């Protein structure tokens with residue numbers, strides 16, 4: 422991404438900046454924020470703008486209001502938290518386009534911070550509507566995108582808007598995400614190990630095929646390993662298997678073999694008589710999964726095997742849990758692997774919604790080199806795709822000759 426222009430490479434002093442952030446934070450039943458990591462992740466960009474005396478207009482989405490005003494998904498709660506984190510007033514505007522935000526932005530002072538209401542209260546946001554993008558753009562001199570987690574979407578606030586501003590740049594969060602990712606994928610210190618887990622092979626076909634061109638070792642766990650084990654002739658009882666993916670799994674195994682990549686699959690499992698938190702459970706080898714039982718976690722021997730495979734790794738990329746970690750009875754494999762990755766002497770990059778949750782739960786967040794803030798966006802990078810939100814920034818800079 423050498424063509425991308427970053428916020429500290431342009432002159433923003435005394436300008437009005439429109440910043441697309443991702444403040445889509447989880448809320449409890451009473452509307453309280455339960456995790457403000459995403460808000461904190463944008464603070465470096467906001468603080469830099471404050472230092473440069475800019476007028477800061479922030480915008481984001483929250484949840485899926487489907488184009489309607491849903492009071493429970495108002496960003497007011499984010500304005501309050503942001504204000505507390507910055508120890509500074511954040512003016513909340515009850516709308517994101519039209520006269521109200523236009524006037525508030527016009528009469529605000531440099532150094533003020535304004536947060537607009539949820540972009541997705543308008544259906545035009547998710548349809549990447551040009552008019553809507555133009556209205557957003559009319560609020561600023563410079564557009565900044567720092568919402569990595571939505572960069573894989575073509576929405577008005579990260580694509581259409583860029584067609585109506587002269588200067589576009591990426592913020593520090595996007596720089597951090599892309600830098601870590603590039604270090605890991607394009608230019609890894611070797612041995613490079615990828616760990617892929619989660620439920621479905623079908624959802625991660627492109628990830629696996631892209632990784633198979635780059636890694637030295639591939640560790641596959643979670644339900645997706647069942648499909649690979651079945652492709653190798655194992656009987657995994659009534660476990661979740663994608664039968665229509667068996668042929669694909671066989672081809673992937675051939676490719677891995679040809680490329681001499683070391684593949685690690687589970688050798689034992691925590692099996693259960695039903696898919697439930699209170700199921701009867703036992704540990705068996707993969708060869709001895711009882712008929713009618715389900716593989717719901719990797720077993721202790723597999724944890725040892727995977728941990729051993731990570732010993733000499735210099736770069737580790739991980740996406741997807743090793744089992745049904747939402748149930749305590751099947752969370753041990755994932756949390757044990759969290760510890761192994763956290764303690765490895767390697768650049769460790771973790772991404773994808775579920776993996777992120779597992780790391781927080783195991784209390785090992787600080788020991789990872791980088792935990793991506795983007796689930797879908799991280800996966801699309803792993804697939805080798807270019808993200809529309811990033812492409813739009815590059816196009817804008819090229820068009821307006823801002824290219825470095």
Ligand code: AMP
Pocket residue numbers: 618619620621624642643644645661716717718740741742743744745746747773775
């Ligand atoms: P993904 O979105 O593909 O990363 O999948 C994450 C989901 O995979 C989590 O909700 C896990 O509960 C689920 N999962 C992981 N391992 C298993 C398994 N052995 N059987 C069923 N579901 C699993």
